[in-house]
Amino acid sequence: MTISIRSVEKTFGRYPALNKVDLEIADGELLALLGPSGSGKTTLLRAIAGLEFPDAGQVLFDGVDVTFASAADRRVGFVFQQYALFKHMTVAKNIAFGLDVRKGKDKPDKAEIARRVEELLKLVELEGLGKRYPSQLSGGQRQRVALSRALAVQPSVLLLDEPFGALDATVRKSLRRELRRVHDATGVTTIFVTHDQEEALELADRVAILNNGRIEQIGTPDQVHDQPSTAFVCGFVGEANRFEGQVSNGRFSAGVLGLPATGLRDGAATAYVRPHDFALDDSGFEARVERAHVQGPLTTVNAVTPDGRRLEISASRAEAARFAGTIRIAARKAHVYAA
Amino acid sequence: MAAASHRRATDDPAWAKALVIGIVLAFLALVLVLPLAAVFVEALRKGLDAAVAAVRAPDALAAVRLTLITAAIAVPFNAAFGLCAAWAIAKHDFKGKALLITLIDLPFSVSPVVAGLIYVLIFGLQGWFGDWLVERDLKIIFALPGIVLATVFVTFPFVARELIPLMQEQGTSEEEAAVSMGAGGLYTFWRVTAPNVRWGLMYGVLLCNARAMGEFGAVSVVSGHIRGLTNTMPLHVEILYNEYDFVGAFAVAALLCLLAVVTLILKTALEVAQPHVRGRGGH
Amino acid sequence: MTTADAASGPAAPPPARRPFLRRRSAIPGFGLTMGVTLSVLSLIVLIPLAAVVLKAAHQSPAEFWAVATSRRAMAAYRLTFGAAFVAAAINSVFGVLTAWALVRYDFPGKTIVNALVDLPFALPTAVAGIALATLYAPTGWVGQFLTPLGIKAAYNPVGVTIALTFIGLPFVVRAIEPVLRDAAEDVEEAAASLGATRLDTILRIVLPALAPAWLTGFAMAFARGVGEYGSVIFIAGNMPYKSEIAPLLIIIQLEQFEYARAATIAVVMLTVSFTMLLIINAVQAWARRFD
Numbered sequence: 062m063t064i065s066i067r068s069v070e071k072t073f074g075r076y077p078a079l080n081k082v083d084l085e086i087a088d089g090e091l092l093a094l095l096g097p098s099g100s101g102k103t104t105l106l107r108a109i110a111g112l113e114f115p116d117a118g119q120v121l122f123d124g125v126d127v128t129f130a131s132a133a134d135r136r137v138g139f140v141f142q143q144y145a146l147f148k149h150m151t152v153a154k155n156i157a158f159g160l161d162v163r164k165g166k167d168k169p170d171k172a173e174i175a176r177r178v179e180e181l182l183k184l185v186e187l188e189g190l191g192k193r194y195p196s197q198l199s200g201g202q203r204q205r206v207a208l209s210r211a212l213a214v215q216p217s218v219l220l221l222d223e224p225f226g227a228l229d230a231t232v233r234k235s236l237r238r239e240l241r242r243v244h245d246a247t248g249v250t251t252i253f254v255t256h257d258q259e260e261a262l263e264l265a266d267r268v269a270i271l272n273n274g275r276i277e278q279i280g281t282p283d284q285v286h287d288q289p290s291t292a293f294v295c296g297f298v299g300e301a302n303r304f305e306g307q308v309s310n311g312r313f314s315a316g317v318l319g320l321p322a323t324g325l326r327d328g329a330a331t332a333y334v335r336p337h338d339f340a341l342d343d344s345g346f347e348a349r350v351e352r353a354h355v356q357g358p359l360t361t362v363n364a365v366t367p368d369g370r371r372l373e374i375s376a377s378r379a380e381a382a383r384f385a386g387t388i389r390i391a392a393r394k395a396h397v398y399a400a
Numbered sequence: 401m402a403a404a405s406h407r408r409a410t411d412d413p414a415w416a417k418a419l420v421i422g423i424v425l426a427f428l429a430l431v432l433v434l435p436l437a438a439v440f441v442e443a444l445r446k447g448l449d450a451a452v453a454a455v456r457a458p459d460a461l462a463a464v465r466l467t468l469i470t471a472a473i474a475v476p477f478n479a480a481f482g483l484c485a486a487w488a489i490a491k492h493d494f495k496g497k498a499l500l501i502t503l504i505d506l507p508f509s510v511s512p513v514v515a516g517l518i519y520v521l522i523f524g525l526q527g528w529f530g531d532w533l534v535e536r537d538l539k540i541i542f543a544l545p546g547i548v549l550a551t552v553f554v555t556f557p558f559v560a561r562e563l564i565p566l567m568q569e570q571g572t573s574e575e576e577a578a579v580s581m582g583a584g585g586l587y588t589f590w591r592v593t594a595p596n597v598r599w600g601l602m603y604g605v606l607l608c609n610a611r612a613m614g615e616f617g618a619v620s621v622v623s624g625h626i627r628g629l630t631n632t633m634p635l636h637v638e639i640l641y642n643e644y645d646f647v648g649a650f651a652v653a654a655l656l657c658l659l660a661v662v663t664l665i666l667k668t669a670l671e672v673a674q675p676h677v678r679g680r681g682g683h
Numbered sequence: 684m685t686t687a688d689a690a691s692g693p694a695a696p697p698p699a700r701r702p703f704l705r706r707r708s709a710i711p712g713f714g715l716t717m718g719v720t721l722s723v724l725s726l727i728v729l730i731p732l733a734a735v736v737l738k739a740a741h742q743s744p745a746e747f748w749a750v751a752t753s754r755r756a757m758a759a760y761r762l763t764f765g766a767a768f769v770a771a772a773i774n775s776v777f778g779v780l781t782a783w784a785l786v787r788y789d790f791p792g793k794t795i796v797n798a799l800v801d802l803p804f805a806l807p808t809a810v811a812g813i814a815l816a817t818l819y820a821p822t823g824w825v826g827q828f829l830t831p832l833g834i835k836a837a838y839n840p841v842g843v844t845i846a847l848t849f850i851g852l853p854f855v856v857r858a859i860e861p862v863l864r865d866a867a868e869d870v871e872e873a874a875a876s877l878g879a880t881r882l883d884t885i886l887r888i889v890l891p892a893l894a895p896a897w898l899t900g901f902a903m904a905f906a907r908g909v910g911e912y913g914s915v916i917f918i919a920g921n922m923p924y925k926s927e928i929a930p931l932l933i934i935i936q937l938e939q940f941e942y943a944r945a946a947t948i949a950v951v952m953l954t955v956s957f958t959m960l961l962i963i964n965a966v967q968a969w970a971r972r973f974d
Binding site for chain 3 (some may be wrong): 436586616637
């Protein structure tokens with residue numbers, strides 16, 4: 062199902078949570094809403110779910126206006142941040158809830174519900190745990206129950222609010238792959254909210270980056286990382302060294318650092334250089350290496366320029382030995398934005 | 401020095417502990433235990449038979465019946481109100497929420513005597529509806545409805561103030577999950593919310609009931625003290641006491657003490673079994 | 684970029700009409716439950732309370748003032764507020780000790796002591812009243828030891844204070860207890876690690892942190908004491924100008940069918956109660972500033 066967000070606005074008190082947000086989500090897409098806390102990403106997700114109602118604008122499902130439709134009428138599957146499992150119901154009862162509440166001919170018979178529950182437990186690899194209570198499960202298992210409960214109603218769209226936020230790093234990684242697998246198996250349009258850029262870049266087909274209630278950029282993981290369209294995106298997605306400086310005559314300079322800045326007006330500007338975009342270069346500027354440490358296959362080098370700017374440089378382990386004492390380096394690539 | 405150095409930084413010296421515990425136990429014994437003991441001793445001063453006879457006197461039994469009827473109306477009423485108010489306040493956002501909670505708590509800061517007075521001013525002979533009621537031969541003051549109204553007023557906040565913070569703590573995501581899967585309001589309430597708040601509800605009902613059965617000041621103003629008709633148990637205690645029938649007064653009082661003790665036992669059991677359900681400062 | 688995306692989507696249908704009553708929340712039942720809440724609250728509490736104010740307003744301001752400040756009424760306020768204040772102060776001292784013992788120490792019978800603290804909430808006030816009167820009467824269990832010392836503890840303001848101490852105890856304990864339980868012990872450990880003695884830590888770190896809860900408990904005990912009737916009248920003596928509390932004065936006016944006078948005293952008491960309520964709310968708001 063395609064989802065269109067048209068100029069959606071939402072204010073909480075005097076604080077604007079969403080500011081004229083437009084967004085198109087394609088059928089079967091896996092989209093990440095990425096942003097810092099307070100950026101409006103959860104509000105946007107809840108507006109799509111029908112758990113929050115916008116002050117202005119429209120939400121369309123397959124071209125039909127559902128802006129003020131109830132959550133139930135939208136047939137969305139929603140996975141809550143803390144899962145919101147029903148504590149007093151077994152796992153099987155939790156998953157069956159959305160089918161149990163149906164009335165009349167819509168309600169599948171008992172055997173059919175049981176079959177669906179089994180199928181879903183199998184999908185999320187929780188076979189045999191149907192009789193347990195949520196309190197008897199690990200965090201990762203609870204997350205899977207929440208996911209299968211949301212899928213039980215065969216939702217037209219699956220919405221997840223910080224689905225991995227409450228989990229530790231290893232479980233988080235395996236569940237990420239799990240979500241991708243479930244998405245690919247069911248083909249359901251999926252939107253998830255996260256503040257973790259690594260999660261968004263790894264999992265999503267496209268990433269929408271929100272800041273202060275606005276969408277800063279939307280694109281594939283490659284696009285937002287390699288071609289950030291705003292300074293905020295550049296600073297938020299991926300690591301970057303940040304330099305405050307001046308542009309004049311198409312060239313950015315901040316102390317010893319000089320970068321091409323074609324097309325930018327003269328004046329104050331900010332430049333971002335990714336750690337792996339610095340390279341040793343005899344024609345470059347001088348820096349003194351303070352510390353180098355191994356990070357997996359790479360070496361992270363902390364250096365300082367003669368005018369006191371601190372740099373973080375990322376180099377391959379093979380190259381690491383050359384980063385010692387005083388070096389000369391240059392930026393292979395940089396992103397410069399007018400302030 | 402060796403002994404002292406084993407003491408954790410947050411521990412107090414043994415002598416200080418003993419002193420504090422000693423003072424506390426002595427104070428509580430004097431203020432709380434002694435009166436409780438006095439009731440039973442005075443009730444049994446002329447033997448168990450005399451005490452039992454006093455409780456089984458027709459007027460005493462009528463008082464017990466009236467007290468039970470009053471609580472049987474007032475407590476469910478306030479429980480239903482509490483659930484309604486908690487659903488509106490804890491599960492939804494709106495302006496003026498703090499003010500509404502304060503208004504619901506208001507009866508706790510009104511003197512019981514004033515609580516009785518307000519209904520006399522409205523429904524009494526010279527009250528707003530006095531003539532209207534007389535014409536239709538209806539009686540509210542000096543009758544059961546007045547006693548129930550006064551009791552509802554003084555026990556009004558008990559259930560609501562127990563449920564509102566509990567339901568606020570539990571948040572709204574379980575209800576949102578149920579609604580997003582197609583559940584209606586009542587279904588969500590019974591299947592999702594009610595199981596989560598039943599212990600808190602019981603706690604509130606327990607305290608509400610204790611106060612409803614024991615209320616004196618407010619009921620005293622509206623009851624008219626008609627023996628065998630509009631006398632609740634606490635009022636009956638007063639009448640017997642003022643007539644110098646001390647054994648009778650303390651025998652009925654002992655019955656009320658048992659109610660208090662049972663309430664405290666159930667309350668403690670609830671707190672032990674359901675640690676997240678705590679008293680939120682009852683009255 | 685985003686505008687380009689929006690433009691490429693399907694043509695927008697006309698916007699859905701916003702429902703007449705603005706949807707506030709995804710959870711249903713707000714209108715119904717809010718309606719019931721406001722109606723019941725108005726009928727049971729707010730309108731009746733307004734009645735007493737209207738009744739008092741039937742008099743001219745001069746009449747009102749004369750009744751509200753009559754010598755007998757002033758004596759009753761003095762006794763009521765004074766005894767409530769002293770009782771709340773006594774409870775502040777013993778309440779904090781009790782809360783401290785319950786939270787920080789283990790001792791046999793702690794569960795029973797904990798349950799017992801709530802006795803004044805559970806015990807009908809009239810029962811407390813006759814029990815206290817029996818204990819503290821000159822020939823009573825406690826009274827007989829006080830009489831030789833020249834202390835009269837019943838049928839006078841001392842008796843009123845004793846009754847209000849009984850009634851108010853749980854308020855202070857239950858206000859302080861949760862704060863003390865939630866107080867992070869690491870703050871005390873930090874103080875100790877910085878060289879503070881245990882007494883320093885308690886006086887300079889622990890007790891100041893308890894101050895808002897302490898004030899709240901004091902105010903609640905005081906407010907309850909001001910309105911208290913059942914436990915007091917048996918031990919008070921009820922002598923006009925000497926040992927007559929304000930709630931009793933209301934009842935006496937009522938028995939003489941002096942409704943406006945009764946309403947006047949009630950309005951004075953309501954004003955004080957609401958002021959206390961505002962103070963409690965303000966103290967709690969002030970306490971949250973550190974959170």
